[in-house]
Amino acid sequence: SQTIHQWPATLVQPVGSPLSLECTVEGTSNPNLYWYRQAAGRGLQLLFYSVGIGQISSEVPQNLSASRPQDRQFILSSKKLLLSDSGFYLCAWATSTGELFFGEGSRLTVL
Amino acid sequence: AQTVTQSQPEMSVQEAETVTLSCTYDTSESDYYLFWYKQPPSRQMILVIRQEAYKQQNATENRFSVNFQKAAKSFSLKISDSQLGDAAMYFCAYWDGGSQGNLIFGKGTKLSVKP
Numbered sequence: 001s002q003t004i005h006q007w008p009a010t011l012v013q014p015v016g017s018p019l020s021l022e023c024t025v026e027g028t029s030n031p032n033l034y035w036y037r038q039a040a041g042r043g044l045q046l047l048f049y050s051v052g053i054g055q056i057s058s059e060v061p062q063n064l065s066a067s068r069p070q071d072r073q074f075i076l077s078s079k080k081l082l083l084s085d086s087g088f089y090l091c092a093w094a095t096s097t098g099e100l101f102f103g104e105g106s107r108l109t110v111l
Numbered sequence: 112a113q114t115v116t117q118s119q120p121e122m123s124v125q126e127a128e129t130v131t132l133s134c135t136y137d138t139s140e141s142d143y144y145l146f147w148y149k150q151p152p153s154r155q156m157i158l159v160i161r162q163e164a165y166k167q168q169n170a171t172e173n174r175f176s177v178n179f180q181k182a183a184k185s186f187s188l189k190i191s192d193s194q195l196g197d198a199a200m201y202f203c204a205y206w207d208g209g210s211q212g213n214l215i216f217g218k219g220t221k222l223s224v225k226p
Contacts, residue, residue, distance in 0.1 A: 034213075043202065043218040059213070090156065098144045098206040100214060102156040 002027035006091040006103035013110055019064075019078040021106050023091030026072065031093040033074040034100065035066055038088040047089075050074060086110045113138045115205050117217035124193045125225050131178075132188045132220045134203030140164075144206040145179070145186045146214070151199040159201070162186065190222075198224045 006023040013019060025031050035047045046059045048066035056066050063082050067075045074091060091103040114137045124130035136145070147159040162170045162179050169177050174194075178187045190197055203217040 044214075044216040046213055049213060088154070092156075097161075098208065098214065099146070099158055099161060100148075100156075100204075101158075105154045105156075 002031075002093070002101065004091060004093055004101055004103045006089075006106055008106060009104060010107045011109070013081050013108065015083055015110055016080045019076070019081050019085070019108070021076040021089055021091075021108075023074040023076075023103055024072055025074075025093050028072075028093065030071060033068065034092045034094065035074065035076050036090040036092060038090060038105075044090065048076070081108075081110045083110050113140075113205055113207065113215050115203055115215050115217040117201075117203050117220050119220045120218070121221045121223070123223045123225060124190070124197075126195060127192055129189060129191045130193055130222065132190075132201050132203075132222065134186045134188070134217055136184050136186065136203070136205050136215075138184070138205065138207070140207050143208055145177075146204040146206070147175070147177070147186075147188045148202045148204060148216075149197075149199045150202065150219075151196075156202070160188070193224050195224050195226060198222055 003026045032051050034049045036044045037047055038044050050056050050068040064078050086109050089106045092100040094100050116135045143164045145162045148156050149159045150156045160170050160172045160175050169179050174191045176189045200219045200221050202219045204214040206214045
């Protein structure tokens with residue numbers, strides 16, 4: 001069966017520091033992968049999606065970037081974090097019928 | 112652009128009773144998919160139920176069912192025989208079936224279950 005993991009679960013970083021959140025999927029090949037951000041009272045916002053290795057699409061302009069170095073690995077990064085980057089980040093993969101399966105989430109606090 | 116609206120930020124239900132969560136959406140598409148996701152306090156989001164727009168029959172999954180009104184662009188979730196474990200944030204989501212599989216989520220409804 002397919003599983004998805006992301007880490008770290010919790011991260012506290014100072015403004016201006018770099019960020020790397022990692023997500024891996026097991027049990028499926030060539031999945032569509034997604035990074036969402038969840039802010040309180042604002043639902044989920046799609047940040048990036050990827051349909052294959054090295055293929056990244058950005059949905060919103062921001063201080064973050066994403067990379068997909070391997071088929072089942074999806075990384076969310078920033079060179080210099082801003083206070084506004086704080087939030088709960090969710091990685092997900094999608095089935096061909098649109099169902100999303102989410103990771104456990106990563107809580108980022110930028111101080 | 113498609114939008115999803117959940118007009119109830121919070122709802123409360125007594126254990127063993129029934130509750131309905133509302134969702135409306137806006138789209139010009141005729142074929143699409145709708146979902147309800149549940150996010151318990153542990154935070155991992157899970158799929159509750161899905162509905163294809165071309166199907167007139169309302170989807171059902173055990174105690175969870177939907178009332179899909181395509182003309183009204185309404186997609187409500189009914190939870191019967193509510194249990195304490197149903198307490199969570201519930202998100203309504205829309206997918207237009209595009210290859211990238213981007214879902215549009217509502218802002219969520221926080222459901223509390225009283226013992």
